[in-house]
Amino acid sequence: MRQRGRLAALRRAAGHTQEQLAHLMSVDRSTIHRWESGASTPRPWQIDKLAVLLEIPQREMRSVFFGDSATGPAPDGGAERTAPAATHAAPLTALPGPRDSREPDPAPGRLAAVDALIGDWAAVNAGPSPAATSLWVTGEEIAVAEGMLGMFRQLDHTHGARHHWRQVSSYIDNELDALLRRPAADEHVARQRAQLTVGFCELAGYQAVDTGNPDRAQDYYQRALTLTTATNDQAYGAYLVAVNLAHLALHRGHPQTALRWAASAHAAAGTTASPSTRAAITAVLARANARLLREHEATALILEAEQLLNTADPHDEPPWIRYFTHAYLADEAAHCLHDLGRAPAARTQLTDALHGVGADRVRRRAIDAALLAATWLRSSDLDQAVAAGRDAVAFAARTGSGRCVERVAGLLADMRHHGDYAPVRDLRDFVRAVLPEADTLAVTMTSDS
Structure with a gap:
C-alpha cells in the first residue's frame, strides 16, 4: 500500500x-x-x-x-488483477450455466469485484479507441510551446507582469493543458513537456509575485518543484527552491525560512548542477544571511558565487539560467550590501548591474535604480537620491510591474521627512504624473508607519 x-x-x-x-x-x-x-x-x-x-x-x-x-505482470499479460480478497476464486474451466435457484447468492465481495471488472471493461470499450481519437504530442509541438515561453519571458522582463499575466495564465490553462492531456510520442518528448511545464509554472509564479499575489505564486512554484521531482531534474529543483521559493520567503519577510530553504537547495545542487545554477543558488543564500546581518557569511557566499560564475560557459548552461550573468550577480550583491548598511559598496555593485543588465530589462533597471536612490538617501545625499529616484520612476512607468511600484513607493515613504526640500517635492509631483499608484501606496505606507 x-x-x-x-x-x-x-x-x-x-x-x-x-x-x-x-x-x-x-x-x-x-x-x-x-x-x-x-x-x-x-x-x-x-x-x-x-x-x-x-x-x-x-x-x-x-x-x-x-x-x-x-x-511487470506475469507473461500471460492477463486481465486486471484485483486485491487479495478477490483473487481466491477458482479459475473457470467451462462456461457457467443458469444458476440453480437453490444455490446461495455469491459473496458480496465477489460480486463487487465482478461488477468493477465489468465497469472497467465497459468504460474501456465505449466509443472509439484512444488511438483513433488522440494525436501524439511531438517534439515539434514542444518546440513551438518553448518559443511561446521564451516570448512570454521576454515580455515579462520588459513590461512586467501586469500587462501579460492573463495571457500566460490562459496559455497554461488551455494550450499547455491540451498538450498535457495527450500522450507523448516517446519518453524524450514526455520529459521535454514536463520541463516546459516547469518553465511556465515558474514564470506564472514570478508574475504572481509581481502582481501582488504571493500565495498564488507559491502554488505555481510548488507545482513546478513537484514536476522536477517526478522527472528527476535535481538541478532545476534546487534552483526553484532557492531562487523562487526562498526569494519569495524573503519577499514576505521570513529570512530564517529563506535561509533554511536556500541551504537545502545549496546542498542538493552539490557539484552536479551547472556553474550558473550554483552561483544563483549561492547568491540567494548570501541574501538570506545578509538579511540576518551575518556579514562574514554573506560576503564569503557572494565571493563563492562570483567564482562559480567565472567558470560558466553560457553555451553549456540550461536555457532557464542563462539570464544569470555578472550583472545579475552584482544586483544580488548590492541588495546584500544595502541590507548590511554598506551603502557606498552597494552603489558600486549597482553601477555594474545597471550597465550590464541590458536595456530591454526595464523592470530590473527600475528596481536597481530605486535601490541606488535608497543608498544615496542613506548617505544623506538628497540630490543624488532624487536623481536616481527619477530614473527609477521613469523605468517603472514603462512597465506594469507591481514590484517596481512598491520600490518607488518605499523610496517616497523614506523621503517623507524631507518633503519641504524642493527637489523632493518635484520628484513627488513627477510620480503623481507618471506613476500615480506609487504615490497612493506611499501615502498608505507613511500613514501605517
Whole structure:
C-alpha cells in the first residue's frame, strides 16, 4: 500500500485530478481510485499508458504496482488483477450455466469485484479507441510551446507582469493543458513537456509575485518543484527552491525560512548542477544571511558565487539560467550590501548591474535604480537620491510591474521627512504624473508607519 501511494503522488505531480486521469485513460474515476488505493491493478497496456501520461519511465511505473524488483505482470499479460480478497476464486474451466435457484447468492465481495471488472471493461470499450481519437504530442509541438515561453519571458522582463499575466495564465490553462492531456510520442518528448511545464509554472509564479499575489505564486512554484521531482531534474529543483521559493520567503519577510530553504537547495545542487545554477543558488543564500546581518557569511557566499560564475560557459548552461550573468550577480550583491548598511559598496555593485543588465530589462533597471536612490538617501545625499529616484520612476512607468511600484513607493515613504526640500517635492509631483499608484501606496505606507 505504501508503494501504491506513489501513484497518487505521481498523478498530482503531473497536474491531474482523478477525474482528469480517468478521462485520459478512458476509464471511470472509481477505477483510478481503486488503482491508487491498491484495490485493483491495471492491465499491462494500461500501465504503459499511465507511464506516458504521468511522464515517467515504464519500468518505474511498473514498480509502482509490482515492487521495485519486479519487471511487470506475469507473461500471460492477463486481465486486471484485483486485491487479495478477490483473487481466491477458482479459475473457470467451462462456461457457467443458469444458476440453480437453490444455490446461495455469491459473496458480496465477489460480486463487487465482478461488477468493477465489468465497469472497467465497459468504460474501456465505449466509443472509439484512444488511438483513433488522440494525436501524439511531438517534439515539434514542444518546440513551438518553448518559443511561446521564451516570448512570454521576454515580455515579462520588459513590461512586467501586469500587462501579460492573463495571457500566460490562459496559455497554461488551455494550450499547455491540451498538450498535457495527450500522450507523448516517446519518453524524450514526455520529459521535454514536463520541463516546459516547469518553465511556465515558474514564470506564472514570478508574475504572481509581481502582481501582488504571493500565495498564488507559491502554488505555481510548488507545482513546478513537484514536476522536477517526478522527472528527476535535481538541478532545476534546487534552483526553484532557492531562487523562487526562498526569494519569495524573503519577499514576505521570513529570512530564517529563506535561509533554511536556500541551504537545502545549496546542498542538493552539490557539484552536479551547472556553474550558473550554483552561483544563483549561492547568491540567494548570501541574501538570506545578509538579511540576518551575518556579514562574514554573506560576503564569503557572494565571493563563492562570483567564482562559480567565472567558470560558466553560457553555451553549456540550461536555457532557464542563462539570464544569470555578472550583472545579475552584482544586483544580488548590492541588495546584500544595502541590507548590511554598506551603502557606498552597494552603489558600486549597482553601477555594474545597471550597465550590464541590458536595456530591454526595464523592470530590473527600475528596481536597481530605486535601490541606488535608497543608498544615496542613506548617505544623506538628497540630490543624488532624487536623481536616481527619477530614473527609477521613469523605468517603472514603462512597465506594469507591481514590484517596481512598491520600490518607488518605499523610496517616497523614506523621503517623507524631507518633503519641504524642493527637489523632493518635484520628484513627488513627477510620480503623481507618471506613476500615480506609487504615490497612493506611499501615502498608505507613511500613514501605517
